[in-house]
Amino acid sequence: MNQEFELKLQAWVDGELPKREVSRLATEIERNPDAQALLAELKMTRGFLAGNEPEVVLPESREFYWSKIQREIERLERTPVEEPSIPWYLAVRRLLAPLSGLALVAFLSVLSINLFYQPDDPTRQLVETENLSEHVGSISYRSQSENMFVVYLYAKESESGDAEVDPEGAPVNDLFLQ
């Protein structure tokens, strides 16, 4: 019998042998008288130990035994929980940690303003475009968010101050929507 077989025998006695191995082990035990003897010894030992734990009585009186426990409990409950002493550099670091956090937030805020804020917002601007016409002026307006581009045309005032009209008599002011 090798050790592995012996430990399997024991696991069987203790009910800890996997079920798939039980039948194979039983067959081997049937063929092996030494295994049968060992199995009987293991069962016997387990049997006489069960329910026969030696009885031991505390060798001290209840009062004396309890008084020591009580004193210890009282001592522990009286003792304040001491804060562990911290070295000065750790204390400074503890103080500086939130300050450095604030500084970082401020830095990131400034950085983001510089990166993302553009005073001439191209999505919303009023631009006078160059117009080569002597008679018609135009103003364009583009709104990216509203997906709109508006060109406002108007008649340029002549040097004499009269408004121009188109040849067909329609008003020059037109609105083109894109």
Next chain:
Amino acid sequence: MDPRRNMATNPEKSAEKPVVPDVKLVRRAQRGDMVSFEELLLRHRDKIYARAFSMMRNEEEAVDLSQEAWVKGWQRLKQFQGDSSFVTWMTRIVINLCLDQLRKQKRQRAESIELMEEESGGVERQMPTVTINPTAGLERKELRARIDKALGQLSYEHRTVLILHEFEDLEYKEIAKRMECSIGTVMSRLFYARRKMANLMAGYKREEMS
């Protein structure tokens, strides 16, 4: 929590009253009633001490460790959820304290060759199989006395694994966790502990006969 609260009452004086179940005493103790805790100690002190003694085999150490277990029990009482009985919970505390103590002792002393042989079953493998029941005809008291004597002759590793398996009904896996070793080591230690136990008991029987 004021531990002196309600201490004036002596639990032994309440012996005439109907027995209060452990569960109720635990609940009261969890609220800071130390008289209830003292009553629990009164009921279970021998069992907790016995477990410490069975593992340590030293009266003084067993008293100290069992007292430490009661102090820890009081401190951790709020963590007790009632998944097991109070005495089982307390027994686990004392077992863990004993295991810690035994580990410390083991680290302090040099490993002997004898112990190393015992771990690997060097001696027990050579032992003859016990075929006649050495406990037959023994009265329970005498049987327990012999078991106690035999336990005292085992190494602490063998004794502990035997106690945890036979008296605490722990499975291999649970013992391995508590003893911080593999399941294979638990099985091996348990096997050789049983073999040695059987042979020691057979030896006592032979002494009795001669």
